[in-house]
Amino acid sequence: xxxxxxxxxxxxxxxxxxxxxxxxxxxxxxxxxxxxxxxxxxxxxxxxxxxxxxxxxxxxxxxxxxxxxxxxxxxxxxxxxxxxxxxxxxxxxxxxxxxxxxxxxxxxxxxxxxxxxxxxxxxxxxxxxxxxxxxxxxxxxxxxxxxxxxxxxxxxxxxxxxxxxxxxxxxxxxxxxxxxxxxxxxxxxxxxxxxxxxxxxxxxxxxxxxxxxxxxxxxxxxxxxxxxxxxxxxxxxxxxxxxxxxxxxxxxxxxxxxxxxxxxxxxxxxxxxxxxxxxxxxxxxxxxxxxxxxxxxxxxxxxxxxxxx
Amino acid sequence: xxxxxxxxxxxxxxxxxxxxxxxxxxxxxxxxxxxxxxxxxxxxxxxxxxxxxxxxxxxxxxxxxxxxxxxxxxxxxxxxxxxxxxxxxxxxxxxxxxxxxxxxxxxxxxxxxxxxxxxxxxxxxxxxxxxxxxxxxxxxxxxxxxxxxxxxxxxxxxxxxxxxxxxxxxxxxxxxxxxxxxxxxxxxxxxxxxxxxxxxxxxxxxxxxxxxxxxxxxxxxxxxxxxxxxxxxxxxxxxxxxxxxxxxxxxxxxxxxxxxxxxxxxxxxxxxxxxxxxxxxxxxxxxxxxx
Numbered sequence: 001x002x003x004x005x006x007x008x009x010x011x012x013x014x015x016x017x018x019x020x021x022x023x024x025x026x027x028x029x030x031x032x033x034x035x036x037x038x039x040x041x042x043x044x045x046x047x048x049x050x051x052x053x054x055x056x057x058x059x060x061x062x063x064x065x066x067x068x069x070x071x072x073x074x075x076x077x078x079x080x081x082x083x084x085x086x087x088x089x090x091x092x093x094x095x096x097x098x099x100x101x102x103x104x105x106x107x108x109x110x111x112x113x114x115x116x117x118x119x120x121x122x123x124x125x126x127x128x129x130x131x132x133x134x135x136x137x138x139x140x141x142x143x144x145x146x147x148x149x150x151x152x153x154x155x156x157x158x159x160x161x162x163x164x165x166x167x168x169x170x171x172x173x174x175x176x177x178x179x180x181x182x183x184x185x186x187x188x189x190x191x192x193x194x195x196x197x198x199x200x201x202x203x204x205x206x207x208x209x210x211x212x213x214x215x216x217x218x219x220x221x222x223x224x225x226x227x228x229x230x231x232x233x234x235x236x237x238x239x240x241x242x243x244x245x246x247x248x249x250x251x252x253x254x255x256x257x258x259x260x261x262x263x264x265x266x267x268x269x270x271x272x273x274x275x276x277x278x279x280x281x282x283x284x285x286x287x288x289x290x291x292x293x294x295x296x297x298x299x300x301x302x303x304x305x306x307x308x309x
Numbered sequence: 310x311x312x313x314x315x316x317x318x319x320x321x322x323x324x325x326x327x328x329x330x331x332x333x334x335x336x337x338x339x340x341x342x343x344x345x346x347x348x349x350x351x352x353x354x355x356x357x358x359x360x361x362x363x364x365x366x367x368x369x370x371x372x373x374x375x376x377x378x379x380x381x382x383x384x385x386x387x388x389x390x391x392x393x394x395x396x397x398x399x400x401x402x403x404x405x406x407x408x409x410x411x412x413x414x415x416x417x418x419x420x421x422x423x424x425x426x427x428x429x430x431x432x433x434x435x436x437x438x439x440x441x442x443x444x445x446x447x448x449x450x451x452x453x454x455x456x457x458x459x460x461x462x463x464x465x466x467x468x469x470x471x472x473x474x475x476x477x478x479x480x481x482x483x484x485x486x487x488x489x490x491x492x493x494x495x496x497x498x499x500x501x502x503x504x505x506x507x508x509x510x511x512x513x514x515x516x517x518x519x520x521x522x523x524x525x526x527x528x529x530x531x532x533x534x535x536x537x538x539x540x541x542x543x544x545x546x547x548x549x550x551x552x553x554x555x556x557x558x559x560x561x562x563x564x565x566x567x568x569x570x571x572x573x574x575x576x577x578x579x580x581x582x583x584x585x586x587x588x589x590x591x592x593x594x595x596x597x598x599x600x
Contacts, residue, residue, distance in 0.1 A: 129338075135573065141557070149566075247444040251444075255539060266450060281447050282444070282448055
């Protein structure tokens, strides 16, 4: 809730701190006619005193659908509508990468918890440190180069081929999404493997694991059922926390792959100096992160009743 | 009553060196990290004396792949990419180091105050959480297109975003130290709040702040490069990010893989180096993680 208020105000005051008003900034460096600037100034009340602007701004946001004005770049589309169109594609990317990354991390962690200090653990540890510090846009460009430019297996950009339907449509979507999902999923893997490992090490030393061992249970059973099940809790709580950084990475991946989700929209907005879109995207993405955090909390409480206050 | 005897100046220095060695050189991953960072540093510091080309001069054929005279190839204007990577290191490393330093210091102060003073805790932890849940890239983009982008602005923006994780870690640590008996002992023997913070708590959480500093250097270099890569940055300044920006705009889809390879590799090497040092530091502070 507090976060929401902070973003609300940040979104309003940050642009107003800049010298000149938004319409003038827009005019510098673009070909918008003088008339449009005057219209914009009237539309956002940019020449009125600050508190009236603030009131207008709040009114816009709390109406339904929320009003962030009209995109400069995709005139006359509204920011909210642009988001409606693109959020689905971003969600496809985000959710499948989350699934891919976490399942992979879980599997590797389960295998490496069986043998402490083994070769698999060392390799997975080094790889995930490396993944964590590789800029994701660079690794994404690497994937794109190898598979799309050099080998030509996957498409260069976009989300779906034009003019396909039925099963072909699904196939085409999957084909376009595969590389971005691998890029993002691997970065999620790196992050969550480190985490799972940390909490695994702790629960391996706990009494219930010792008890399970002394009862003669299989190592495999111990690692999946006893150790990793308990490691899921910190993973979920940290994941809902790092959702914000995940969103940033999503933006970069979409930028590289030209995948028409919200990230791509933001990149276009940077090029076109499309103010309302960037303001709106900051707002919507933050709301998204907050909702994601709430869902995470909800799942946590369901999984672990001790957390209920 | 003077309970503690002041150590000699000389052994203090030795203590400091020991402190440093234990925290930064003991594990193998930290050593690897130092090797990675030093190799880039040597390249960057010595490079300008040997490199025959200026980063902004047309030094060879356009778009030529790596060769003997241009080990990293040339870009679409014939700039030598090796010298671009060398000169581009300065702004990238500077931004990373300064932003991480500022963010750590600020986060440290906020964390210590928030952990120590009950009354401040609510305000400080709320603002920390707020920063943590705003996606940093869109926020930085917004800042970047409103203001004229300079290195100072990017540093400021990165500090604004990155102090929060450090503050959170420091705060939880301070809160748990505060409950320890010797803090009560210090208070009953008449230490003021200020003195408890300075002499009891700060030395304890200083290591955590150091670990965060090292990790944040890696994070902020990557984030700053990402911004420039997107186009929020000053493309006139040669930096790792701006090389990648031009590469994606003009060379990548034409198949100039060498243009992307060199700067990206440099970033990855530096970031991995700092991350390895940071992780081993964390491991030393938190022995449960040790293998």
